[in-house]
Amino acid sequence: MFQAIEERDIVYGVIPFENSYTGEVGEVLDLLMRYDVYINDIYDLKISQNLLGIKGASLADIKQVYSKDQAIYQSKKFLEGRGYELIPYPNTALAAEYVAKQQDKTKAAIAAKENAELYGLDILAEDINTSEQNTTRFIIVSKKLIPHGNRFSLAFTTHHKAGALVHAMNIIAKYGFNMQSIKSRSIKERPWEYYFYVEIDGDLGEAREQHLIHELKEVCEEVKILGAYQNEERKQG
Template identity: 45%
Template sequence: MDELEQARQEIDAVDAQLAALFERRMRAVVQVARYKQAHGLPIHDPAREEQVLQKAADRIQDPALRPYYLDHVRNRMEVARQYEALLLGRNRVAYQGVEGAFAHIALRQLFPHAEAVSCPTWDEVFARVSAGDAARGVVPFENSHAGDVSAVLDLCYRHPELWVVQVYDLPVHQNLLVLPGTPLTAVRHVYSHQQAIAQSETFLKQMQLPCTAMANTAMAAKYVAESGDPSRAAIASRETAALYGLEVLVPDINADGDNTTRFIVISKERPAKGNRFSLLFTVDNKPGKLAEVIQKIGASGFNMESIKSRPMPHVPFEYYFYAELVGDPARAESEALLRELDRTCRTVRMLGVYTK
């Protein structure tokens, strides 16, 4: 037996022990899930996870291996959380569109073991999470090329019972999809989501191809596939092409090579910890009021990474504001800032707590 085979046999023996220990650990996870259910506790316990990570770091003698072991422990805890969600009936995650949509791709990256719940609109995603029919929702928030998804921000404003608990950046590659064997000269019309059309505007103008906006990219691909019409094409991902039996005729037609869509995860459970937090606020329509808010944020030592304004629903020419700040909202400085803003703003509330 050579040296390589000996090492592989040792790995196999350790893996067998780890498998048995994994099952033992997951049986304990079942007990934890039952206790949390009986006492109304959230699945995610950041304080406990910090303790677990500290203990894990202390157990590793070789400093070079410590960061790799901590990654392993983090993944183990994420698997345990997903299993708890399944046991407690909190594993349903809503998204807008159909299988293959970018929101569905992001959902699968974030929650690979979840039951994906398809919704026809973003409004229904929020409604399902609000009603408890889904534990979380995954929706697009902004794109590095096309900008904000304003309708989603408006839904955040209209649903004060929901929190942004996570953000996820998905690199987006838009491709021209056609029925197999279709040449570019046969394409007469293109279908996709409005944002995908905007991201591919340069290519579409060069080809002089008219477009029709649809609810999302996957629905457009499904429509083209079911039409059987070679003159129709869709703009969507490679994953979507494979799902609906289409062919990538022209890859990467989006103008921005670094095209990324940021998705947010919404939930009724308030997050406990993060290195970013976001606020929604309104101010009186008086000179200097918005500047006063910005000054207080800066004076408190917080870096404001983003600020946006949107028209208030049903109030003509009045606006609400969204701001994202760097910092831990659990710190005393954050709580002091919120008290200051409460005195300065007409209304203010925390929208999200997350890490990025």
């Protein structure tokens, strides 16, 4: 999807970014760093995980369960002690499609209820996620940076020396910005080095924010703006 946006084959992409129970989807952070795309909006969606099997299957038949690794983890309490072989799959919808095509009573998928209707599957167990407040934050990304909103995201790497991260944090504090989030992520091609992702309250189109970016670039090894958007107390559905 990221490559398709970068090459302008599609205009927008909607990607799960963070879950209230399992945390961020680290691979998405890596893709935001790798590709020339920007976050344009965010949306929170309450997630219900369900165990889906082919018509006529029962819980007693199931031996293998397929799903996205995060969906499996979100359903950990339900799955414990059942003896299922848990098999990670690229995403929940593809897992449901695979189970439908196999027509094997011993196989099941963890996915949304909509996938049961879409692929002609039965819901063997509903709402199996451990947390009742299971919510996933999605980001809407495109090729275009929209330089306005009340929040923006950026990532930076620091020079490999003592106090480098503190120096960057002090610059953000000096300008009086409120950081809503900070995360670290290892750089795959550079062992034991990390980049830092931050969400900051502010309008990227204003002068103060531009001064912040300029000063961070002077002290950091790399600074990348990942997007700007309107945070309306986390739009929810």
